[in-house]
Amino acid sequence: MADEIRQKLGLTQELMSSWLGVSRVRVAQAESGQRSLPLGRAVQLVRLTLATLGLVYDPAGNRPAPPPLPAPAPDPEPLQSRLAHCAHHAGRLRYELEQLRLKAAPYEARLAALPALRAYTGPVKDAAREANWLALLEVEAETALLYDCGAGPQKLLEARIAGLEREAEVLRELLEKTAANTPVSN
Structure with a gap:
């Protein structure tokens, strides 16, 4: 799941590991199925996953995300x-x-x-x-x-x-x- 989200957002393993608060090696292991991510990092992954679906994570009930940021105008x-x-x-x-x-x-x-x-x-x-x-x-x-x-x-x-x-x-x-x-x- 983490690798799909990472690819959808164009994140490197380094950026994903920084967001999740784990090492890059741990992200690579999770993506290859060798190890799972630590349970404490699941909220970060869920937040990121829901954000790609246009939702804000909320334990009381997910809600729609604010409008997306506009792409910068061409230089x-x-x-x-x-x-x-x-x-x-x-x-x-x-x-x-x-x-x-x-x-x-x-x-x-x-x-x-x-x-x-x-x-x-x-x-x-x-x-x-x-x-x-x-x-x-x-x-x-x-x-x-x-x-x-x-x-x-x-x-x-x-x-x-x-x-x-x-x-x-x-x-x-x-x-x-x-x-x-x-x-x-x-």
Whole structure:
């Protein structure tokens, strides 16, 4: 029973032994079933057990416990720091995205021009050389767009930006809520 209560409250054996007024070894022995806790320590264990159930121990009859203590409000400093981090990196990624779009434009222009170049039916000096050159242009454009600066890499950056912007939005809301719940001191 003591180990269940200890785990529920996140207590170490040292803290539990201090509450019960016994050694840590005695708590460990009680938890492993080797020895029981001293009878005089039972009230402390009962009080702790009932407190986890929202009750105050009273030999005349247990009664409801007072309301729980409120959890502390989040410290705004790390939230503000992370918000600044998100804003900075989202801005940096937006710049990278714009650079990717600029880098992609010539490759997209190549792909747009290739059908017209291939559709030409007039005479060419060296048809095989021209076909190889056009194939090289196409492969370079497709490879660059696929792996470096095209829709896929751009969408990945957009997803990262959206994630950072959503994180920043959640942080701003939390900071506003924290500020609204913080008493103003004069």
